[in-house]
Amino acid sequence: MAMMKLEHVGIMVSELERSMAFYTDVLGMELVGTLDHNTPGIRLAFLSYPGQTAQLELIEGYADRLPDEGQVHHVAITVDDIEAEVARLRAKGVRFLDEAITTLRNGARYIFFAGPDGERLELFQPPRG
Missing domain, CATH: 3.10.180.10 (2,3-Dihydroxybiphenyl 1,2-Dioxygenase, domain 1)
Incomplete structure (x- = not known):
């Protein structure tokens, strides 16, 4: 089968460093890596729990304002x-x-x-x- 697994869930954030710190320091995830997107101003960070393959993708710079509920x-x-x-x-x-x-x-x-x-x-x- 060509579809293999849940890869990641992308969440838009306003400050990448602040969000990375929250997900690592508070929620215990590990930073897998960061990447500058092809679109200028968009930065990505990927995190997961130890031993897990599904990741959380944090997306900074996609939208100017985020709704209160994220x-x-x-x-x-x-x-x-x-x-x-x-x-x-x-x-x-x-x-x-x-x-x-x-x-x-x-x-x-x-x-x-x-x-x-x-x-x-x-x-x-x-x-x-």
């Missing part, structure tokens, strides 16, 4: 062949929110699509190697 931006699903999954989902009538697959600086690839109630979902193919 903002879950998307849920990502790991795939082994993103092109094949895009084709399979398109054939099932799934509506994609992006025109094309984005490749990040580290080689990871992603594309967003809509769930039945408009929720943002992401196909995520980790970097090769």
Whole structure:
């Protein structure tokens, strides 16, 4: 099967360093890494609990203001062949929110699509190697 696991949940934050400190110091997660997005001004941090593969993605710079209740931006699903999954989902009538697959600086690839109630979902193919 091409869809392999829950990859990450993306949460928009206003201050990346403050949020990283909260999730590590207060909630006991470990920082897996950070990444500057291809879009200038957007920074990402990935955290997880020891021994776990699913991650929390913190996204800074995507929106100027966040609602009081916070903002879950998307849920990502790991795939082994993103092109094949895009084709399979398109054939099932799934509506994609992006025109094309984005490749990040580290080689990871992603594309967003809509769930039945408009929720943002992401196909995520980790970097090769």
